[in-house]
Amino acid sequence: MKMCVLGAGALGCAIGGVLTEDGHEVWLVNRGQAHVDAMRQAGLTLREDGKDRQVAVHAATRCQDIGGTVDLVIVLVKSFHTREAIESARCIVGPHTVVLSLQNGLGHEDVLADVVGREHVLAGKTYAGGVMLAPGQVLVGTQGKETLIGELDGALSGRVQAIAAAFNHAGLTTTVSDNILGSMWDKLLVNVATGALSGITGLPYGDLYAVPEVEACAVAAVAEAMAVAQAAGIQLATTEPRQAWVKAADGLPAAFKASMLQSLEKGSATEIDYVNGAVVRWGAKHGIPTPVNQALAACIKGIERRLPR
Ligand SMILES: NC(=O)C1=CN([C@@H]2O[C@H](COP(=O)(O)OP(=O)(O)OC[C@H]3O[C@@H](n4cnc5c(N)ncnc54)[C@H](OP(=O)(O)O)[C@@H]3O)[C@@H](O)[C@H]2O)C=CC1
Ligand SMILES: CC(C)(CO)C(=O)C(=O)O
Numbered sequence: 001m002k003m004c005v006l007g008a009g010a011l012g013c014a015i016g017g018v019l020t021e022d023g024h025e026v027w028l029v030n031r032g033q034a035h036v037d038a039m040r041q042a043g044l045t046l047r048e049d050g051k052d053r054q055v056a057v058h059a060a061t062r063c064q065d066i067g068g069t070v071d072l073v074i075v076l077v078k079s080f081h082t083r084e085a086i087e088s089a090r091c092i093v094g095p096h097t098v099v100l101s102l103q104n105g106l107g108h109e110d111v112l113a114d115v116v117g118r119e120h121v122l123a124g125k126t127y128a129g130g131v132m133l134a135p136g137q138v139l140v141g142t143q144g145k146e147t148l149i150g151e152l153d154g155a156l157s158g159r160v161q162a163i164a165a166a167f168n169h170a171g172l173t174t175t176v177s178d179n180i181l182g183s184m185w186d187k188l189l190v191n192v193a194t195g196a197l198s199g200i201t202g203l204p205y206g207d208l209y210a211v212p213e214v215e216a217c218a219v220a221a222v223a224e225a226m227a228v229a230q231a232a233g234i235q236l237a238t239t240e241p242r243q244a245w246v247k248a249a250d251g252l253p254a255a256f257k258a259s260m261l262q263s264l265e266k267g268s269a270t271e272i273d274y275v276n277g278a279v280v281r282w283g284a285k286h287g288i289p290t291p292v293n294q295a296l297a298a299c300i301k302g303i304e305r306r307l308p309r
Pocket of ligand 1: 008131
């Protein structure tokens with residue numbers, strides 16, 4: 001399959017790297033010249049289980065450099081860059097191209113559909129992870145981590161099954177979901193549990209999980225989000241709020257920092273509007289109060305305001 005990872009940063013390089021190793025023609029598109037130059041010169045370095053391996057990859061700063069359309073675009077820019085990124089990728093979207101977001105949070109599919117047309121768009125979420133170590137080098141956390149993908153209408157189409165088969169063959173444990181909205185909300189609950197609280201406290205997981213008041217707040221935020229999902233008719237696999245809190249730390253070391261904290265430490269904006277902010281918006285639409293998520297979002301917005309501009 002010919003693919004493009006649009007926004008090949010921490011997670012995009014982890015996923016794009018293993019797909020390349022499995023023989024796919026994968027273009028890693030990232031606007032950062034230093035990162036692209038490093039990948040072109042020395043290949044992409046994947047660090048997994050303490051060992052490094054080099055993968056020869058196609059890397060570009062612009063989709064125009066790919067030459068022609070692709071079968072699959074995997075969107076992995078941060079949420080607030082989605083529109084700009086997909087607009088720059090129109091030249092690689094042909095009549096049969098599928099566009100799949102694996103980003104955290106809610107709302108990306110509408111933005112993608114707006115630009116390329118809803119018929120091109122699949123939805124997805126992943127529990128895989130990646131950390132940028134240096135330009136051209138990423139820490140890969142894909143083994144045993146589930147990815148769920150699906151058609152927006154729940155159809156078990158040939159194209160979604162073909163993509164799942166390709167991902168599975170490459171070692172990305174992937175399931176086709178006939179309830180992708182539910183799967184997306186299950187992942188949202190995981191991010192609601194720890195994202196904002198990590199960002200506000202500045203704590204890595206080992207310390208975050210040692211504070212009972214933090215856990216109580218996380219569980220309350222997830223409970224609100226579950227009430228919103230229920231009012232919106234979303235079918236969740238999560239049956240009680242604490243599951244999301246436990247799942248958020250599954251297999252991660254004590255030193256792990258949630259992506260929201262990593263963003264703030266880099267001086268970047270966070271995806272709060274697409275995570276707790278999405279819960280607040282959906283809550284308002286369905287008449288469910290969301291004071292905990294509102295407070296968490298407000299605190300992160302305040303912290304973002306302090307960042308140097
Ligand atoms: N990292 C992880 O473990 C996980 C991440 N996710 C989700 O995946 C998404 C990506 O996260 P992550 O990989 O951590 O983020 P990164 O910031 O590491 O990667 C995104 C990259 O996309 C680049 N970019 C932004 N706009 C464009 C553009 N128009 N064209 C090309 N490149 C662009 C960014 O450049 P610049 O830095 O200049 O903005 C950045 O290098 C997020 O939604 C996140 O929530 C989900 C699960 C786990
Ligand atoms: C790793 C995980 C699942 C939970 O912290 C995550 O998605 C994030 O940090 O954004």
